[in-house]
Amino acid sequence: MSENVDLDVMIGGPQGGGIESSGQMALRVFMIKGYDVFGIREYHSDIIGAHSYYNVRVKAQKPRSVRLPVDALLALDAETIFTHYNDLAPESYLIYGTESLNTRIDGIAPMDHDTKERVKEDLKQKGVEPVASEVVKYLASTGVKTVGLPFKDLLKVTAERLKTTVVSVSKTVNTMSITALAAMLGIDLGAVEKSIQLYFAGRKGIVDSNVEAARTTYEYIKDNYGVSKPLPDGPHRNKVRMIATGNDIVAMAKIVGGVTLETYYPITPSQDEAFYMETHRVFDLDEEASRSLGQSKTGTLVLQAEDELAALNMAIGGALAGARVATTTSGPGLSLMNEAISFAVITETPVVISVWMRTGPSTGIATRQGQQDLLHAMFAGHGEALPKIVLASGDHLEAYYDTIKALNWAEKFQVPVIHLLDKYMAASMMSFDMEDVDPYKVPLERGKLVPNPDPKTYKRYELTDDGISPRAPLGTVQYIVSSLEHNEYGVVTEDPVIREKMSLKRLKKMETIEREIPESEKAVLYGDPDSRITIVSWGSTKGPILDAMGSLAKEGLRLRFLQIKTFLPFPTSTVKKIIESSDDVIAVENNAFGQMVMAVRMFTGLNINKRIAKLNSRSLMEQEIYNGVKKALSMKEGLVVVSDGA
Amino acid sequence: MSENVDLDVMIGGPQGGGIESSGQMALRVFMIKGYDVFGIREYHSDIIGAHSYYNVRVKAQKPRSVRLPVDALLALDAETIFTHYNDLAPESYLIYGTESLNTRIDGIAPMDHDTKERVKEDLKQKGVEPVASEVVKYLASTGVKTVGLPFKDLLKVTAERLKTTVVSVSKTVNTMSITALAAMLGIDLGAVEKSIQLYFAGRKGIVDSNVEAARTTYEYIKDNYGVSKPLPDGPHRNKVRMIATGNDIVAMAKIVGGVTLETYYPITPSQDEAFYMETHRVFDLDEEASRSLGQSKTGTLVLQAEDELAALNMAIGGALAGARVATTTSGPGLSLMNEAISFAVITETPVVISVWMRTGPSTGIATRQGQQDLLHAMFAGHGEALPKIVLASGDHLEAYYDTIKALNWAEKFQVPVIHLLDKYMAASMMSFDMEDVDPYKVPLERGKLVPNPDPKTYKRYELTDDGISPRAPLGTVQYIVSSLEHNEYGVVTEDPVIREKMSLKRLKKMETIEREIPESEKAVLYGDPDSRITIVSWGSTKGPILDAMGSLAKEGLRLRFLQIKTFLPFPTSTVKKIIESSDDVIAVENNAFGQMVMAVRMFTGLNINKRIAKLNSRSLMEQEIYNGVKKALSMKEGLVVVSDGA
Amino acid sequence: MARNWMDYKTDAWVQWCPACGNFGILTALQRALAELDLPNEKVSIVSGIGCSSRIPYYIKTSNVHTLHGRPIPVAQGIKLANPDQVVIVASGDGDLLGIGAGHFVAIGRRNIDIKVILHDNAVYGLTKGQAAPTLPLWFKTKALGQPNIQSAVNPLLLAFASGYTFIARAYAYHIDQLKEMIEAAIRHKGTSLIDVLQPCPTYNDIMTKEWYEKRIYYLDKEDPSWNPNIEKPEDVKKIPKIVEKMMEWEPRIPLGVFYRNTMVEPLDVRIEKIMPGYLQNPPARRSIDIGGRALTNPFVAFKDRIVTT
Amino acid sequence: MARNWMDYKTDAWVQWCPACGNFGILTALQRALAELDLPNEKVSIVSGIGCSSRIPYYIKTSNVHTLHGRPIPVAQGIKLANPDQVVIVASGDGDLLGIGAGHFVAIGRRNIDIKVILHDNAVYGLTKGQAAPTLPLWFKTKALGQPNIQSAVNPLLLAFASGYTFIARAYAYHIDQLKEMIEAAIRHKGTSLIDVLQPCPTYNDIMTKEWYEKRIYYLDKEDPSWNPNIEKPEDVKKIPKIVEKMMEWEPRIPLGVFYRNTMVEPLDVRIEKIMPGYLQNPPARRSIDIGGRALTNPFVAFKDRIVTT
């Protein structure tokens, strides 16, 4: 029965107004009820005041995306109502504060001028006054169940019960909204309380007032709307599970994967990854490691550099000394790292660069989604900065294992690895189990690292059959590392013969990488392998695509989906085989120029003539793929721009 | 008769030992004799002492490359003999100083260890002792005409005649070598003297001692080797001509093309371009301009920035204020400019970036040739930094006109233009005529620049049909420029609808660029248009290719050569048409991974399965193409690595 | 008709947190511009990236919101091209002293007539509160994952070492005094720094209004004879004292103009010397063509490359 | 068996012009290492790009020739990963004070135990003689296309403003004194600068041997009571004098140790405080696995993300 549950709840309000914690609490409520959850946040690139919203998707098994229309909208302010009134499904819930009813759209200062004008125009068309109360009425008339919460009264009651002031409980309105939703959906108060306790763990005062607010609200709903049919328990009850953002999980993977030095310069949407590592810089070992090392904890050094040039160059220095290193950034930082990437290539230094993509060009929109750095990443660095590895993960769990693989590959092949991630993953949370993040599944490998080289014979850049040389940490034996062309000892040379050999060494190393990374790590096929309709995509579009494929399959449209995971090395043979055996191929990307399509042509010579692109900087949603695929299939060729999301 | 003249003279010696001026003088001697010349310098990335050499090619009409074997080697030291003894044609001249005869190869400190070992091995195979005198003997035995100059004696005579000390004339040994060559080739002393006067213009003392040295040497040769058959006059006598490096000519084009602000950070091989602009920061107007502006001079501000990040960002600031701007750099600088390139894209700021490519990756070999920055340039800048223009010139005269076009295109399309040049052009000199650098051939265009905008209606980023908006200089009207996504007024917005429109504006602008730049500016076909054997290449390989095609044609092998000039926009239809109508296609590039081949596939889907690559960091030579093409034609597919040059 | 500070307001919603120190800086700047009656389009405020760097949207002048760390180079490009433009850099401490420190130093060597207003909140506001280069060692403001293990840099001293010729420190909530300093800086012809202590109520929970107000005092109030001017060679004797004051921080923080050196030539004057005509026909305005026709011919302009055969 | 300076020579041909000041620095450095008897592989000399930056090839230690402007970050990476390594940055004035100035400032905030040797020839040697940030205003050295219109930055003052705890100036041809200063710097635990005045006979035809030797003098010879040490709080009173000496340039240029502050904690000590065990198991050496098996499990290490359902 819980198998049929598929909910999408949206919570909107001013940035800094508790949207983040509302989302977090809502996610936990549903997890506690035994469901898998996926939640994503849309927010402005500022600190306080502008409109932000959280979407929470709930299913029995692994939702991977959110969708419109939603089943419930929790409007913490009037701007939310004006921004999202078109996003509600029939029969859905609108939960709002009665205090916002009098707000006129023109009175909302933070709201973007252009958005405002567009909304006014739309309301005018619909014959609705641009006042919140009128919009609510209009929604009710379309079948939406509107639930007005008298926040003032509820706060007063809460304060009274806690014997405190209204001001001191005023931050609980988001909990009230969540509780109201829970009550309407037939979720027991216990789940809400437990979620509060979990989320605010350790902060007793806050827990108490929120619990009290929840109780007050629950009663209010029961009293005014009656008791709802209870939501069945999901399949994941009584388990120890986790919920984490993409930022968190990459941080976890770096720590598990043995990073001993991470340098970074703060940038959205990467900074929380470094933050999570900082807060866990000293961490517990598992039992076996404790026993074997005779210590219970160890540490990862995380250093905030003065800029991205320093961040990567420091990481390179650390790697030269023998540390397993990584850094994290976004597009602007990647731009600044170009020179050091080329330095890592010529010095054959292992370093992992996590790149959390966002909307460009330039500063663009720092907190919004984009997949615009693919070709830039592939060709980052002057002077033919190859070989390098460019790897893109499709979701949180992939990102976890990919991070560990990236660390291994960096050391095994002695190259920089650019790991492409994005805002979609950074700002989304998903639930998972212990088996999903198995720390032992990908064994840690360090390739040709030689801890005790023989000073007599050691050659750092020895010419070998596979292009990979023995790597001794600086400090273990005397040798030179140089950004200039060098001989086998690392000493600068301008000799044309050696120069040519070193060029060919780099070419050969790329071939080794191509050969040694199995095709199955380069591209993955999902869906019906025999379908002749193929979606080709990369990165975080995976979630919406898989979810939409599920819906389409229900309608009898069975597709297959080829996810390209590595762009360097490129899965040339797989991509060729799949495209050549398809009647229809549709590319999906969050960029305007079709960068993956260009890369596919570059490596296979094959064109993909149907593209779905999302360009409005918002996260891709299930229904956009659902609709986009149908549209693409109806065309001979061309670009389908999908534009959902506010 | 002069039509048959085809000479290649090599002059080698220690860096800082007069190689540069020898080359310069030799070039002028032949120009004065009425020939066209092409000369190129190979040198180490240090200041003094390491081996450097100059190759001078002489023909009646426009040589575009140098070649091996050479017709004469002027060895200013023993290292030159050891480095180049295999490069001499039979019947050629070796002119050397008798003082170097006793030098053993092991006594030459600056010589690269690896080179030394290889030479020793080769001499051993040939049964020659590694002493200069033995090598000279060996050469004589193979038919080389060896001319030993007793520099000490010649200097003494020169000093006596000038009534000065030997030390004060000691720097004339290079003039002596040149003079000896002239005498052997049947060039009159007058040409040598004139060349000295030209090259050292204004420095009377130096002129006098060099002229005297030339006279002494000329007599010595006449006395010891007799009078040679006179070299016929070439077709270009009694003309006012020019000789310039690629660096010079781009500087000239920038000044002629109206650059009013050039910023730069010094880097090899770009720095001499900025230097030339600095020395000509105040320049004479032509008559018409003088009359019309009422002034005889005007100026170009050239500023040395603290780094390349500053250089490009300053240029962007200057452009925003309304100046016509440019900057100049090489690979490492381009890496550092990535972020600002993306800034120029989103702010739609016209700026020309001259990129003088060199050997990479990373610092690589700073003074050597490479064509490794193509894909990096195309995808430089994060967040989909498109539209931009990437343009590659094939030789000096193209570079001249291309620079002016680049300046026009930057302003017309309001985009950054990356102009790819390279060390081959930077360090080579060629002779040309006034018609070759016509300043009026490409009229200066500034596109939608509006000097007097109407403050009431002005929108800097107005949405237009062609994606290009009216551009008013900052300071003429109040508006905002932003690196963030913005609305038509330049004001930041996160509105999804506007964001999408602005993405599409950039896409549309790229289409406008594709449409408005004529196909003939994007790619040029040379040779026999009906041949079914095609060379495809880009940049400075053009010279060696055209010269080699001449030689091949003489043997009846008539080829055609498609030079790709713009990579963004890409000449898709031309490249497709040419490749599809060829039986054999050979790509030529100075990089290992075949970047042009990748770009061709990316835009056309067509593969080029035969490649000639030069990877040893030395300049490409005519015979390498000649041999390489033959080899490539004999293969089914694959890579031919050509490796000439020391 | 003199301008009013309202003439420098835009209708954009100001995206700062309540009580953010940036509001004070915004107001002071608008008032200073009004006082100097500068035409809106003739002023360019150039910012980097950060909370503070949003200021270009709130002042109705010809502004540029650049890249993180790069407002100083962009500002210089504008000023080089058009020396008549009033160019002000307004940016964060992370922007100017962290990622942009190289330019912060380099501009001092030029003494180009640009005013740098440093929004000094000791944190990276926009990226959610990391340590900025002015956050003291061991401070653990609320959003830090670990205590700050890097020491603070002294912006005044750094500017002094770099060659700035006007150096002042202000406090964001003292709008009148700040306005005066901005005016003085604009009147000074040369590279100028105003380090504005700017509380960030959202992330800097240590260096708060209360924290600052317990410490700050004005140099000229405390010592009416305070004179920061270096106008003649002997005045350099004042420098040790000036440096001492620049270094004062605990327990008291001095505010005011620390240093004003009028003996150093600004860049435009230097350029005019090596390129006569620059000031009259600067790069932004000089003709580059006559109806599309270039102004010169290589054989006229570049005689050094001519060879007569 | 103590090491001899010859033990630090490599067999590479030294690619500098005759009489280049870099030779003196090379010799002094080799001698200092010998005097301190440091094992070759335990010393890393990290350089940027420039003539001076070729020094890693000539000293037989574990060196890194990095990028232009980036030796300081790379050096810090090495030191952070392996605090036992002796890490020395040796690079040009263009490299450290031009393109690398941001890092030059940032390292001071860390007081990380790295020695910065600044090869100060006031020109960009390797790129053929352009003005470096230490070339005085209006100097037109022989390879300049126009006179220098940018003023010189004072490296000592900049280091002081940035937080360096050891600051000295030396002269490249005075090998013994330079050697002493290098030893003193290596003994000091914290970020150190030695500004070495280095004649470049090829491009700097103004600041020649003669030019320098007319001007230089040693602080401690001139004033035997000179004591640059800040060891206790009262010693800060010395600072105005120290700064005055740092600013002295015309007509005389002081040499010697200007400043040595032992009261500031170096970075490794700071790190150990927030991450106990760092010094014993630094990033370069701590185990990351046991035979390929990771050391921890997310459900053990990251309890804050657990939800019990």
Ligand SMILES: Cc1ncc(C[n+]2csc(CCOP(=O)(O)OP(=O)(O)O)c2C)c(N)n1
């Ligand atoms: C190259 C680059 N790196 C990082 C960022 C992310 N970023 C944006 S603002 C900021 C710091 C802001 O701090 P500050 O300059 O002090 O300004 P404030 O927000 O405190 O006013 C950072 C690191 C960026 N935009 N670009």
Ligand SMILES: Cc1ncc(C[n+]2csc(CCOP(=O)(O)OP(=O)(O)O)c2C)c(N)n1
């Ligand atoms: C990013 C980058 N920009 C420019 C260069 C070119 N470059 C090489 S060395 C150098 C300057 C050298 O001057 P300095 O640091 O003073 O060292 P010196 O040669 O004087 O010892 C420059 C600009 C480069 N290698 N990389």
Ligand code: SF4
């Ligand atoms: S985060 Fe701080 S600096 Fe940024 S707007 Fe809020 S209070 Fe101001």
Ligand code: SF4
């Ligand atoms: S150019 Fe100057 S710094 Fe470089 S090696 Fe020659 S003398 Fe030394």
Ligand SMILES: [Mg+2]
């Ligand atoms: Mg700040």
Ligand SMILES: [Mg+2]
């Ligand atoms: Mg230098």
